[in-house]
Amino acid sequence: MNKKQFQNILIWTSAILLIILIMTPGLWVVLTAFRPQVDVMAKPPVWIPRNLSFNQFETMLFGGSEGSMGRSPVPVLSYLYNSVVISFTSTFVAVLVGTIGGYGFARHNFKFKNGYFLMIMLTRTIPGISLSLPIFILFSRIGIIDTHFGIIVVFVALNIPFTVWLTDGFFRQIPRAMSEVAMTDGCTKLQAFWHIELPLSKSGIASAGIFAFLISWNEYALVSNLARSTDSKTLTVGLMDFTAQFTINWPGMCALAVFIIIPALLLTFLVQKHLVSGLTFGGVKG
Amino acid sequence: MAQVELKNLSKKYGKVTAVQNMDLIIPHNQFLVLVGPSGCGKSTTLRMIAGLEEITGGEIFINDERVNDKDPKDRNVSMVFQNYALYPHMSVEENLGFSLKIAKVKSEEIEKRVNEAVSILGLEDLRSRKPSQLSGGQRQRVAMGRAIVRRPDAFLFDEPLSNLDAKLRTQMRTEIKKLHQKLKTTIIYVTHDQVEAMTLADRIIIMKDGYIEQIGSPIEVFSKPTNVFVATFIGSPPMNIFSAEIINSNNNIKIKLDDNLYFDCTEDQKNKLQNKKNIFLGIRAEDIMPVENNINTSFWSFKRNVDIVEPLGTETQLFITINDKEIISRMYNPYAVNVGDELTFQVDPSKVHFFDKETEKAII
Numbered sequence: 001m002n003k004k005q006f007q008n009i010l011i012w013t014s015a016i017l018l019i020i021l022i023m024t025p026g027l028w029v030v031l032t033a034f035r036p037q038v039d040v041m042a043k044p045p046v047w048i049p050r051n052l053s054f055n056q057f058e059t060m061l062f063g064g065s066e067g068s069m070g071r072s073p074v075p076v077l078s079y080l081y082n083s084v085v086i087s088f089t090s091t092f093v094a095v096l097v098g099t100i101g102g103y104g105f106a107r108h109n110f111k112f113k114n115g116y117f118l119m120i121m122l123t124r125t126i127p128g129i130s131l132s133l134p135i136f137i138l139f140s141r142i143g144i145i146d147t148h149f150g151i152i153v154v155f156v157a158l159n160i161p162f163t164v165w166l167t168d169g170f171f172r173q174i175p176r177a178m179s180e181v182a183m184t185d186g187c188t189k190l191q192a193f194w195h196i197e198l199p200l201s202k203s204g205i206a207s208a209g210i211f212a213f214l215i216s217w218n219e220y221a222l223v224s225n226l227a228r229s230t231d232s233k234t235l236t237v238g239l240m241d242f243t244a245q246f247t248i249n250w251p252g253m254c255a256l257a258v259f260i261i262i263p264a265l266l267l268t269f270l271v272q273k274h275l276v277s278g279l280t281f282g283g284v285k286g
Numbered sequence: 287m288a289q290v291e292l293k294n295l296s297k298k299y300g301k302v303t304a305v306q307n308m309d310l311i312i313p314h315n316q317f318l319v320l321v322g323p324s325g326c327g328k329s330t331t332l333r334m335i336a337g338l339e340e341i342t343g344g345e346i347f348i349n350d351e352r353v354n355d356k357d358p359k360d361r362n363v364s365m366v367f368q369n370y371a372l373y374p375h376m377s378v379e380e381n382l383g384f385s386l387k388i389a390k391v392k393s394e395e396i397e398k399r400v401n402e403a404v405s406i407l408g409l410e411d412l413r414s415r416k417p418s419q420l421s422g423g424q425r426q427r428v429a430m431g432r433a434i435v436r437r438p439d440a441f442l443f444d445e446p447l448s449n450l451d452a453k454l455r456t457q458m459r460t461e462i463k464k465l466h467q468k469l470k471t472t473i474i475y476v477t478h479d480q481v482e483a484m485t486l487a488d489r490i491i492i493m494k495d496g497y498i499e500q501i502g503s504p505i506e507v508f509s510k511p512t513n514v515f516v517a518t519f520i521g522s523p524p525m526n527i528f529s530a531e532i533i534n535s536n537n538n539i540k541i542k543l544d545d546n547l548y549f550d551c552t553e554d555q556k557n558k559l560q561n562k563k564n565i566f567l568g569i570r571a572e573d574i575m576p577v578e579n580n581i582n583t584s585f586w587s588f589k590r591n592v593d594i595v596e597p598l599g600t601e602t603q604l605f606i607t608i609n610d611k612e613i614i615s616r617m618y619n620p621y622a623v624n625v626g627d628e629l630t631f632q633v634d635p636s637k638v639h640f641f642d643k644e645t646e647k648a649i650i
Contacts, residue, residue: 177371180338183358184365185385185436195388199375 026261033057033254040250056255076256078230079238083260085148086234087216090155094212097156098163099205103193105164106171117168120161128158132225139226146228154222159212166211170204171197206271217264235260288349288362288439288472289313290335295344296496297330304330306496308344312440312474312489317466319475321483322493322519328476331493332442335474336365348439364433365442368449370425372417378428379404379413385436403431406468407461423454430465440472447482459485480520484508492516514646517568517639523603523614525639526574528567532559541567544609549586552635558649559640565649568639571616576604576629586633595623606631 032040034052060076105117135154136145144150174197182192198205220236227233235256242253290312297305305327312318320328333339335346337358346353353361364385372381382403386396404410407427417425426446433441443462447455463486466473477483483490484504492499492507492515500507500516511517511525518524531542539551539559551559559565581587593612594605604615604623615631623629640649 175369175371177367177369178373180336180358181365181367181371181432182373182384183338184336184361184363184442185432186359186388188357188359191388195384196373200373 029254029257029261032251033258035251037249037251056251057259060252060255060259074238074241074252074256075230076235076238076259079233079235080259082148082227082230082232083217083234083236086151086155086232087213089148090152090159090216091209091213093152094156094159094163095205095209098160098208098212099167099201101160101164102167102169103171103197105168107176117164120164123157124161128219129221132222135222136225145226146232148232151223151226151232151234154226155212155216155219158219159215162211163208166208167201167204170201174200210268210271213267214264217260289347290440290472290474291347291350292331292335293345293347295331295334295346296342297327297334297339298342303496305334308498310491310498310501312472315470315472317463317473317475317486317488318491319477319483319487319489320491320493321477321480322499324478325495326493327496328478328493329444332365332444332474332476335361335440336363336442337361338365362436362439363442364436364438364440365444366429366433366446368445370417370429370449372425372428372432374417377414377416378409378420378431381417381428382431382435385432399435399437403434406434406465407431422450423458426450426458427461430462434465434469438471440474441469443473443475445477446475448477448479455482462486481522484520490520492519510648511568511639512648514566514568514641517641517648521570523571523616525568525570526611526613527641528569528608528611528613529643530565530567532562532565534560541565543567547588547608549633549635555635555638555640562640562642562649564643566641566643566646568641569633570637571603571614572618573637574613574615574631574633576615576617576623577632578630581630582632584635586635587630589628589630591626591628592623593625595625604629 031049033056034054035046035049036051036053036055039046039049039051060074101120105113139145139150144153178196178200179187179189179192182196183189187195218236219234220239223232223234224237224240227237239253239256239260242249242256292308292310295305295308295310296303308331320331322328330339334341335348337353337356341354348361348363373384376384379400382400383396386399391399404413407430409424409427409431412420412424412428417428420428426449429446446462447458450458459482462475466486475482475486487504489501490504490507491501494515500512502510507516507520511520514527518527528543533540533542533548539556541549541551541559543549577587588608590606590608592604592606596603596605600618602617602623604617606613606615617623641647642649
């Protein structure tokens with residue numbers, strides 16, 4: 001065995017070990033979701049599941065079949081509805097506003113430009129949770145506590161800085177000559193943006209969208225304060241519904257966790273090719 | 287077909303003046319080349335004509351219509367950029383047809399015009415390729431094709447060849463010239479390369495620091511430069527410039543280059559120079575010729591040792607020193623010359639240029 005082969009084996013082994021390390025908690029969540037409570041709580045732990053079932057999912061989504069744990073105590077479908085509405089709307093708004101902002105920063109010069117940019121970025125340095133109390137008081141005063149609108153506003157504010165930063169970088173990569181040639185080709189400024197600059201930066205915008213969506217979809221701390229009822233509670237906050245005073249329904253909670261993971265995973269797979277940039281290569285001098 | 291007219295055009299960036307009071311009429315079908323060192327305002331002028339740069343002062347007319355406040359899209363000019371700026375997400379065909387699609391031209395017409403451009407530029411096999419799959423020369427051709435399909439009133443070229451290697455540049459230069467003959471359209475072409483300017487232009491404008499230094503045909507600017515800058519900018523190698531003194535004694539005017547080198551003025555030159563004291567003398571390398579024995583007595587002649595010999599095949603450049611200044615002489619029909627050889631050089635007085643030492647303007 002030569003040095004190169006040895007190196008390869010080393011790299012692969014460490015990569016696989018690392019993946020196992022990262023995947024294990026997730027895998028445990030998935031396994032727990034399909035196992036009966038007895039198995040989950042057993043001491044010593046049962047490593048290899050003895051029987052698997054969809055009971056938890058049935059109970060969660062359809063209120064359970066005869067002989068199971070009875071009607072689901074957790075209104076998962078309402079939570080799903082809230083999560084979908086809040087995540088998609090806030091992502092859409094954040095990407096829309098953030099992209100326009102990023103374009104502005106990348107293409108236009110105005111007074112205090114760097115100051116503004118720094119200011120927007122600095123908002124990211126404040127931990128979101130530290131704002132939960134002021135936001136709670138403010139929102140309850142103006143009456144948007146426990147509403148979709150309130151949570152969307154928070155998520156949009158949370159996501160815009162990152163979107164601005166990311167898209168600014170992508171727009172900067174596109175040579176100015178690209179939109180200039182489009183304008184001498186008969187485009188208005190807006191058409192040049194729409195036909196040329198936007199398609200060229202779509203990988204950046206898609207990445208920004210994915211990040212914004214994942215942040216909104218997975219956020220727990222802030223929403224757990226702002227959402228009080230089924231009117232606005234999201235899936236992540238709904239996880240806590242599985243805790244009772246003395247017990248925790250681990251399989252139920254894990255089933256919901258799996259339910260939360262799937263859409264995020266699917267979406268990431270769908271857009272992942274856009275996450276790889278480098279689309280502008282070749283348009284200008286090579 | 288279009289006449290482009292600039293009236294008192296100027297451009298300022300803050301306190302910096304990029305273009306200063308430029309007046310110019312470019313008639314139909316003229317191939318005009320703006321040439322000058324970087325930062326002379328040539329590209330800015332072009333971009334103002336295209337509408338990509340705000341105009342600080344003055345007016346631009348295309349076909350007698352004032353276009354100052356018109357968007358680039360409404361000026362019906364096409365621009366070819368230095369870095370080509372092809373749309374990377376579109377195929378060659380889509381790149382070519384884009385402007386027509388935006389103008390909502392019918393698809394049959396688009397296809398017809400794209401086919402036309404493709405055959406003019408020999409892009410048949412590349413129609414479905416993306417820009418990243420093309421070589422530099424091919425990209426350049428697509429960029430020109432994109433300009434052609436619009437059938438613009440005028441083509442604007444912004445240093446289109448400077449990203450190509452030397453061989454390809456020569457080749458594309460010829461193609462651009464052919465294209466102009468075929469399309470018969472006004473072309474305004476910006477370059478910093480005087481060879482490109484000389485070979486392509488019907489008319490050359492030499493610019494420096496935002497001002498026009500000279501306008502004329504390639505032969506005019508070469509043979510009758512109006513000042514020292516033009517004289518040294520046009521032509522390769524640059525014109526030799528000597529600092530000289532006029533010695534006027536008893537109606538016999540001599541030009542003193544250094545203590546041992548005096549030239550007698552011809553009758554014609556006497557009139558020009560009798561009131562001058564200090565001047566610049568300009569002589570092109572090809573007008574300082576080494577001679578073996580057939581010395582022409584009406585020519586100026588002097589002896590010098592050769593410092594450097596640079597054979598170029600059809601010619602040889604000889605470097606000599608006059609008054610501590612390095613001078614280039616160009617020798618055709620080369621024979622063997624060694625470094626250190628003493629040769630006799632001759633200058634035809636009628637080929638000599640005189641410039642005022644203060645204004646650096648030609649003395650006519």
